[in-house]
Amino acid sequence: MRLRADHQAAVLPAEEITLIRQALAACSQVLTWAGQHAGPQFRDVVADAAEAAAGDRRSPGWLEYAVSLSIDYLDFAPGTLSTQ
Numbered sequence: 198m199r200l201r202a203d204h205q206a207a208v209l210p211a212e213e214i215t216l217i218r219q220a221l222a223a224c225s226q227v228l229t230w231a232g233q234h235a236g237p238q239f240r241d242v243v244a245d246a247a248e249a250a251a252g253d254r255r256s257p258g259w260l261e262y263a264v265s266l267s268i269d270y271l272d273f274a275p276g277t278l279s280t281q
Contacts, residue, residue, distance in 0.1 A: 218272070224264050225264045228243065228260060231243055231257075232261075
């Protein structure tokens with residue numbers, strides 16, 4: 198990937214997009230599993246991670262939403278849509 202100015206779109210090869218999507222999907226699965234099975238200590242760690250990722254107080258639910266939205270951005274980016 199070539200770094201660009203803030204106002205320019207980043208261009209990634211398909212292989213890098215696939216790798217990023219796989220990592221995000223794994224994060225989503227971990228967050229879902231943790232929400233269903235983990236104890237309060239793990240949930241506290243996820244809450245801390247959500248806060249660190251957002252720069253302010255956010256919930257683990259927000260982190261799950263952000264991961265899912267990021268996957269959608271990759272799946273439905275203009276360069277990935279079929280023209281048929």
